[in-house]
Amino acid sequence: MTQIFMFLVIWWLTLFVVLPWGVRRTENADAGHDPGAPANPMLLKKALATTAIAAVIWGAAFIFFRVYGFSLLELIEKFGF
Known part of the structure; x- marks a missing residue:
């Protein structure tokens, strides 16, 4: 469930980055x-681009936290956030 929530947050943040791409005013x-x-x-193209970019970011985070064994709590304690 956490992974789904994390993907959705990354997806929405990525959407706000992708939305301005290629915008032209009505003449x-x-x-x-x-x-x-x-x-x-071009909302369909932007939604597909958002999904692809979010999947790459989420995959990197998944590898970082799950495969290499890092935890968010350890990072917070280490860097004192």
Whole structure:
């Protein structure tokens, strides 16, 4: 359950990094539409990119904590956070 929660947190943080990629303003906005809204938000591509990037980050964290035996509590105690 912790791994799922960790992946979801990484996914949402990554989404906020990916969202601005390739954003272009609408040139001639219709009346009542925000002129700063993106012309083509490409949300499906961004969701797929977010999932791929989050999977790589989560995999690195999984290897770091599970395979090599590090624990978050040990790191906090060692560095005094």
